[in-house]
Amino acid sequence: MLEYITDLEKRKKAALQLGGEEKVKKHHELGFNTARERIDELVDANSFMEFGMLNHSDSPEYENKSPADGTIAGLAKIDDRPVVVQATDKTVLAGTGAAVNGRKSHLITNFAVKHGLPIFNLDEGGGLRMPDGMGSDGISSKMMSMNLLKHGRSVPFITAILGDSYGSPTWKAVSSDFAVQLKGTCMAVSGPRMLEVATGEKISTEELGGWQLHAKTTGQIDQFGDDEEQCIDLMKEFFQYMPSHADEEPPWKETKDDPYRLVNEVLNIVPTKRNRAYDMKKLIKLIVDDGSFFEMKPFYGEALITGLARLNGRVAGIIANQPIKYAGAAGAEECMKATEFICLCDSYHIPLVFLHDIPGFRVGSAAEKESIPTKIMVWNQALAWSTVPKISVVIRKSIGAAYSNMCGPNMGADFVVAWPTAEINFTGPEVGINVVYGRQLMESDNADEERKKMLELWEFDSTPYKAAGKHLIDDVIDPRETRKFLCQALEYACSKKGTKSKRLLANWPTGF
Amino acid sequence: MQQITSSMAGNVWKILVKPGDKIDDEQEVVILESMKMEIPIEAERGGMVREIKVNEGDFVNQGDVLIMLE
Numbered sequence: 001m002l003e004y005i006t007d008l009e010k011r012k013k014a015a016l017q018l019g020g021e022e023k024v025k026k027h028h029e030l031g032f033n034t035a036r037e038r039i040d041e042l043v044d045a046n047s048f049m050e051f052g053m054l055n056h057s058d059s060p061e062y063e064n065k066s067p068a069d070g071t072i073a074g075l076a077k078i079d080d081r082p083v084v085v086q087a088t089d090k091t092v093l094a095g096t097g098a099a100v101n102g103r104k105s106h107l108i109t110n111f112a113v114k115h116g117l118p119i120f121n122l123d124e125g126g127g128l129r130m131p132d133g134m135g136s137d138g139i140s141s142k143m144m145s146m147n148l149l150k151h152g153r154s155v156p157f158i159t160a161i162l163g164d165s166y167g168s169p170t171w172k173a174v175s176s177d178f179a180v181q182l183k184g185t186c187m188a189v190s191g192p193r194m195l196e197v198a199t200g201e202k203i204s205t206e207e208l209g210g211w212q213l214h215a216k217t218t219g220q221i222d223q224f225g226d227d228e229e230q231c232i233d234l235m236k237e238f239f240q241y242m243p244s245h246a247d248e249e250p251p252w253k254e255t256k257d258d259p260y261r262l263v264n265e266v267l268n269i270v271p272t273k274r275n276r277a278y279d280m281k282k283l284i285k286l287i288v289d290d291g292s293f294f295e296m297k298p299f300y301g302e303a304l305i306t307g308l309a310r311l312n313g314r315v316a317g318i319i320a321n322q323p324i325k326y327a328g329a330a331g332a333e334e335c336m337k338a339t340e341f342i343c344l345c346d347s348y349h350i351p352l353v354f355l356h357d358i359p360g361f362r363v364g365s366a367a368e369k370e371s372i373p374t375k376i377m378v379w380n381q382a383l384a385w386s387t388v389p390k391i392s393v394v395i396r397k398s399i400g401a402a403y404s405n406m407c408g409p410n411m412g413a414d415f416v417v418a419w420p421t422a423e424i425n426f427t428g429p430e431v432g433i434n435v436v437y438g439r440q441l442m443e444s445d446n447a448d449e450e451r452k453k454m455l456e457l458w459e460f461d462s463t464p465y466k467a468a469g470k471h472l473i474d475d476v477i478d479p480r481e482t483r484k485f486l487c488q489a490l491e492y493a494c495s496k497k498g499t500k501s502k503r504l505l506a507n508w509p510t511g512f
Numbered sequence: 513m514q515q516i517t518s519s520m521a522g523n524v525w526k527i528l529v530k531p532g533d534k535i536d537d538e539q540e541v542v543i544l545e546s547m548k549m550e551i552p553i554e555a556e557r558g559g560m561v562r563e564i565k566v567n568e569g570d571f572v573n574q575g576d577v578l579i580m581l582e
């Protein structure tokens with residue numbers, strides 16, 4: 001028997017060599033950690049239980065060069081919570097996907113869904129392995145995994161792009177609930193070498209799929225890390241706001257932060273001068289537990305802020321306008337960002353808090369070319385189908401259609417309240433006066449004076465007291481009591497069934 | 513050396529500091545005028561103003577350097 005055990009140990013030891021000493025050394029020299037080192041960084045000590053350690057390529061020529069077939073997978077714990085983890089090993093055949101590692105990934109993903117374990121991907125690599133995938137038989141047997149296409153947000157799907165990624169790792173990242181990219185890496189459909197032949201385009205990996213492109217232009221990645229440790233920390237931090245699976249609520253986190261704490265500092269943050277901008281992030285950090293706010297897509301669609309925080313220990317998703325960016329006016333990117341975030345929160349039972357300061361949508365030919373009417377309505381549709389508790393606070397402006405998108409009255413909010421500084425209207429008074437009285441003013445001898453008088457009247461009409469008087473909104477609150485109001489309102493809104501939603505958005509796409 | 517850049521496209525409406533000024537973290541240094549709003553630009557971290565790269569009335573794009581700090 002001992003002989004057999006020695007043989008087994010020898011085989012397992014060989015698997016731990018990854019792609020061999022030389023390749024591992026080169027990988028380290030390039031500044032990267034190996035797949036196994038990455039897993040160690042991510043999971044609790046001694047918790048990793050590997051699946052498929054003895055795998056290898058099913059092509060005879062690669063049999064001895066492909067430990068674990070280039071994918072390290074198994075079960076582990078993160079902060080004592082069970083998870084599934086998969087890491088691509090770049091030192092084995094460039095981290096390419098093939099029949100054996102595909103089978104392993106498929107089976108462990110099924111396990112995760114069946115038993116309600118979140119899936120963590122530590123990814124990079126060159127897509128489908130060649131020549132394995134070549135020919136009609138090759139490609140026919142290696143199509144997209146249905147697990148990826150129909151995961152229905154049943155368990156959180158969390159991906160890090162830790163090296164240049166083409167094909168499969170890219171598909172996983174954009175299908176994830178949370179994706180983080182290591183700065184300096186590229187994420188794209190296919191790499192420069194394929195492009196050279198396909199179209200003749202010569203482009204650097206940075207321009208093709210570098211972090212700045214995804215941060216500012218595509219919005220396909222949610223956060224970015226300067227090094228691998230930071231990327232992994234960001235995955236773990238995101239996970240703290242997530243339930244392990246869709247049948248439970250996100251975890252509570254006890255806080256010493258008084259739920260009724262007055263936020264007197266708002267008086268210095270939000271100017272009463274209506275055309276003076278301020279940084280909404282300061283306001284958010286002031287209101288939430290312990291000043292802790294986990295922002296999603298911070299550099300994309302910057303006129304709208306989305307992120308996760310807690311209110312009296314309960315996880316909440318914040319959607320807020322950002323007046324220092326485009327005066328808070330939302331464009332197509334902001335709409336897509338909001339829609340995606342609403343889908344995330346609704347799928348994982350995270351109540352939503354809306355903080356309004358929006359002068360409207362970005363208008364003009366540039367916005368129309370980006371199909372902004374469709375983007376506005378898809379955001380509204382997501383909101384209308386969402387069934388998590390929703391609370392809306394109008395800080396300053398909330399104008400026109402945007403008032404609906406930010407969950408104003410009749411949009412399914414459990415509470416809509418306003419600050420005394422709120423300005424609620426169909427359009428800004430200057431614009432409204434120009435549309436309605438434009439001709440009269442043009443023909444007037446005293447246009448400036450008349451315009452000024454009209455402005456005074458129209459501003460009066462925009463105060464929140466008219467809406468509050470007719471119970472079109474629920475109350476006007478003291479801004480210093482915003483945290484107290486939100487903590488109380490959430491508690492009451494969750495008294496029957498917690499934050500549980502019907503998950504009607506769980507099957508909506510993972511990007512828009 | 514630290515740069516303070518414009519958070520969005522707009523006109524430089526007011527410059528609130530001059531070369532040699534010592535400024536604190538999060539101090540407002542420039543106010544832009546854009547989309548009929550006054551957009552304050554803050555220094556992320558404090559320092560001494562070494563050079564002001566723009567004049568009042570200038571148009572700036574997002575990311576343009578406004579002020580160099582030491």
